[in-house]
Amino acid sequence: xxxxxxxxxxxxxxxxxxxxxxxxxxxxxxxxxxxxxxxxxxxxxxxxxxxxxxxxxxxxxxxxxxxxxxxxxxxxxxxxxxxxxxxxxxxxxxxxxxxxxxxxxxxxxxxxxxxxxxxxxxxxxxxxxxxxxxxxxxxxxxxxxxxxxxxxxxxxxxxxxxxxxxxxxxxxxxxxxxxxxxxxxxxxxxxxxxxxxxxxxxxxxxxxxxxxxxxxxxxxxxxxxxxxxxxxxxxxxxxxxxxxxxxxxxxxxx
Numbered sequence: 485x486x487x488x489x490x491x492x493x494x495x496x497x498x499x500x501x502x503x504x505x506x507x508x509x510x511x512x513x514x515x516x517x518x519x520x521x522x523x524x525x526x527x528x529x530x531x532x533x534x535x536x537x538x539x540x541x542x543x544x545x546x547x548x549x550x551x552x553x554x555x556x557x558x559x560x561x562x563x564x565x566x567x568x569x570x571x572x573x574x575x576x577x578x579x580x581x582x583x584x585x586x587x588x589x590x591x592x593x594x595x596x597x598x599x600x601x602x603x604x605x606x607x608x609x610x611x612x613x614x615x616x617x618x619x620x621x622x623x624x625x626x627x628x629x630x631x632x633x634x635x636x637x638x639x640x641x642x643x644x645x646x647x648x649x650x651x652x653x654x655x656x657x658x659x660x661x662x663x664x665x666x667x668x669x670x671x672x673x674x675x676x677x678x679x680x681x682x683x684x685x686x687x688x689x690x691x692x693x694x695x696x697x698x699x700x701x702x703x704x705x706x707x708x709x710x711x712x713x714x715x716x717x718x719x720x721x722x723x724x725x726x727x728x729x730x731x732x733x734x735x736x737x738x
Contacts, residue, residue, distance in 0.1 A: 510564050512679050514571040521578060528586065530579040538572040538579075538612075539604055540647055545569050546620050547644035550627045554637030557692055573613070580609045638695070645699035652676065652706035659713045663722030670714055677707040 524530050545565035552562055584607060593602040595611035595618075606612060630636040659665050684700030686692075 510560055510567060512682065513564060513568055516675055516679075517571055517575060521575060524578055524582060528582055530582045533575070533579060535576060535579050535604060537651070538576045540651060541568055541572050542616055543619070544644050544648040545572075546616070546623060547640055547647070550623055551637065551641040551644050553627060554631050555641060555693055557696070558690055561692070561696075573616075576612050577609045580607075580612065584608070641693055641695040642699070645695050646702075649699035649703040649706070652703065652710060656706060656710055656713070659710065659717070664717050665710075665714045673707060673710050673714070677704065677711065680704045680707055 520533055524533060545568045548565045549562065551557075592607045593599070593611075594606055594608070595614045604612075604615075606615075627636075627640065680700060680703045684697055684704055687697035687700050
């Protein structure tokens with residue numbers, strides 16, 4: 485009787501752990517953007533957040549969803565991509581509204597102008613939606629035509645996760661240029677590192693396609709390199725601490 489009760493308790497505990505892990509996997513990627521969203525709304529200033537973060541994550545997650553048509557992966561990862569796309573669109577909507585409210589110029593810049601000088605710097609949120617929709621249609625059509633090609637499918641999966649894995653490199657390069665990590669949130673980098681480590685471990689344990697865990701390891705490597713910069717530049721200062729670091733240069737800036 486006691487053994488049955490113990491087994492039931494273990495079963496309930498395992499189920500609880502599985503649900504928590506699944507929730508962390510699906511929603512963990514959007515958590516770092518919650519304080520950024522609240523800060524932009526509070527200050528009505530979006531200069532500290534690069535909207536190219538949204539561009540990169542939108543492209544990466546759209547490609548990941550298309551990859552699933554050619555190579556099945558877990559449904560949780562599909563939901564993760566859908567929620568991340570929704571989050572990035574919400575961030576874009578807020579940043580666009582704030583910028584329009586504070587911008588002195590009244591000239592409208594739109595997606596259908598096809599002016600590369602203002603790419604991803606359009607006036608209204610609907611222009612970003614049009615761009616995302618157009619990219620999705622083109623990518624989906626190409627995927628439909630080449631879905632039987634194993635080379636294309638594997639390349640598509642690699643591009644999806646590799647794009648996301650490279651999010652930390654602009655911050656890494658920015659720190660290198662400034663010879664300092666002043667102005668960068670160390671807590672946020674620790675959050676990236678823990679999240680990317682958990683995600684990579686999840687990929688390995690669930691036998692996700694090789695592209696997922698390979699680029700996950702690369703992403704963790706970039707995070708660790710940034711943390712090493714924090715240690716190195718604090719221990720061996722390269723320039724006076726009075727300099728100012730621009731937050732907008734980071735594609736992963738918060």
